[in-house]
Amino acid sequence: MRYRKFGRTGWQVSEIAFGGWQLGGQWGTVDDEESIATLLQAFERGINFVDTAEMYGEGRSEEVIGEALRRWTGDKVYVATKVRPVQWPSPSESDPLMTGRYPEWYVRENVEKSLRRLGVERLDLFQLHGWFPDGVTNLDWLEVLNALRKEGKIDRIGVSIRDYRPQDGLELARFGLVESLQVVYNMFEQRPREELFPAGAATGSAFIARVPLDSGSLVGNWDDATYASWPEDSVPAWLFRGERFEETLRRVRALQKLCAPFFPTLAEAAMRFALSSPEVSAVIPGMRTPSEVDMNAAYSDGEPFPDELLRDLRDHGWPRNFYQ
Numbered sequence: 001m002r003y004r005k006f007g008r009t010g011w012q013v014s015e016i017a018f019g020g021w022q023l024g025g026q027w028g029t030v031d032d033e034e035s036i037a038t039l040l041q042a043f044e045r046g047i048n049f050v051d052t053a054e055m056y057g058e059g060r061s062e063e064v065i066g067e068a069l070r071r072w073t074g075d076k077v078y079v080a081t082k083v084r085p086v087q088w089p090s091p092s093e094s095d096p097l098m099t100g101r102y103p104e105w106y107v108r109e110n111v112e113k114s115l116r117r118l119g120v121e122r123l124d125l126f127q128l129h130g131w132f133p134d135g136v137t138n139l140d141w142l143e144v145l146n147a148l149r150k151e152g153k154i155d156r157i158g159v160s161i162r163d164y165r166p167q168d169g170l171e172l173a174r175f176g177l178v179e180s181l182q183v184v185y186n187m188f189e190q191r192p193r194e195e196l197f198p199a200g201a202a203t204g205s206a207f208i209a210r211v212p213l214d215s216g217s218l219v220g221n222w223d224d225a226t227y228a229s230w231p232e233d234s235v236p237a238w239l240f241r242g243e244r245f246e247e248t249l250r251r252v253r254a255l256q257k258l259c260a261p262f263f264p265t266l267a268e269a270a271m272r273f274a275l276s277s278p279e280v281s282a283v284i285p286g287m288r289t290p291s292e293v294d295m296n297a298a299y300s301d302g303e304p305f306p307d308e309l310l311r312d313l314r315d316h317g318w319p320r321n322f323y324q
Helices: 032-044 060-071 104-118 140-150 166-175 196-203 214-219 235-239 244-259 266-275 290-297 307-316
Strands: 003-005 012-014 049-051 078-083 123-131 154-161 180-184 206-210 280-284
Touching (some): 012 280, 032 060, 060 078, 060 104, 078 104, 104 123, 123 140, 123 166, 123 180, 140 154, 166 180, 166 196, 196 206, 214 235, 214 266, 244 266, 244 307, 266 307
Parallel strands (some): 123 154, 154 180, 206 280
Antiparallel strands (some): 003 012
């Protein structure tokens, strides 16, 4: 496993990290003991950074990670969690206000609950689950989080940029107000490379690349019958509903054809694409089994991404918001 600097923190984190949304059960049925076994396999393979949120299964993901940490006897594992705003803006709202989204009483309450579920004395990285650009001037949220740092409840502060809005984080990255920014980054959503990553690099901000496999589409194992196999109330069934699945599958097949001369699977191409940006500190695919851990960990070998393929992939950028 290869490690990268996590911004200004001094941490060395595994470039392949662990995304914990699926542990909450919202992507389909999960068994907690199997989830713990998968986490322990990740730790054994050198993965030392886990991303979760209280929203994932209403605390279930945090509880499962907490139990895995209790059973782990090896080196330090950094855990990042998040707090959602008291009210989400509409996904179609372009410029929502930050004011009132993270009141002090609410943030403090969530920090205490996350500490208990994870079974730790201090949260390594505490992230706002939704970032709204006017937060660079309305700084109530930062005052609360800095107070919690002084009290020893949290160590570092991060934000998660709203899905498919990398431009929302530009000013935040330029000012360097937080240690890390989490953003959607994959072969369809390539825009962070253009402005966001360079802006953060100038201030030493860390970047967490989420959804590197586009919520499963870029694994490359979908076929015409895949959608019918998902539980109706699952996240993928909701994300790819209606005509979305067919359109996504069409674009995925085009990517498979493009990447085939370079990589044996689309999943490998997708993971290596996300790793190809040096500004990225950690890529956080969701992993449900030990074999998926082994597959993703194998991509951490320092192999460069082909320049020719990187250039050709620009024509396959597809920014869209399936969260609305």
